[in-house]
Amino acid sequence: MSPPAGDPRLDALGEDLEQQIPALAALYDRWANALNPHDPGVDDAEKAFHQTVSHLFDSVVLHGPNIARSVTIRDLRRHVIIRCKKHLAATSKPSST
Numbered sequence: 001m002s003p004p005a006g007d008p009r010l011d012a013l014g015e016d017l018e019q020q021i022p023a024l025a026a027l028y029d030r031w032a033n034a035l036n037p038h039d040p041g042v043d044d045a046e047k048a049f050h051q052t053v054s055h056l057f058d059s060v061v062l063h064g065p066n067i068a069r070s071v072t073i074r075d076l077r078r079h080v081i082i083r084c085k086k087h088l089a090a091t092s093k094p095s096s097t
Contacts, residue, residue, distance in 0.1 A: 010071060010079040016060045017080070024052060025084040025091075053077050 010017075030045035057073045 010075065017056060017083075020052065020056060021080075021083050021087050024049060024080055025087040027052070028081065028084040029088055050077075053080055056080070 027045045027049040031042045031049060034042045034045075036042070053076060054073065057071075057076050061071050061076060
């Protein structure tokens with residue numbers, strides 16, 4: 001089964017979003033894959049991740065191309081998390097042991 005095609009509304013967001021993915025992926029990794037979910041840094045990373053996605057929504061979606069105006073914050077958050085997971089998978093280095 002092939003993966004579903006991308007959402008053209010989200011794909012239209014383009015370069016502004018792509019530039020943010022490495023930093024967002026690092027934040028996402030810190031809170032979503034934390035070994036100790038009670039570590040204070042986990043909450044900070046989650047808060048920073050959601051604030052950054054909110055700022056992206058305000059700047060890229062609300063002031064971006066007309067096609068993107070139908071995108072909700074939930075749609076954008078889901079898209080960003082998928083892109084972060086792909087980025088982390090592509091950049092992870094397997095252990096040599």
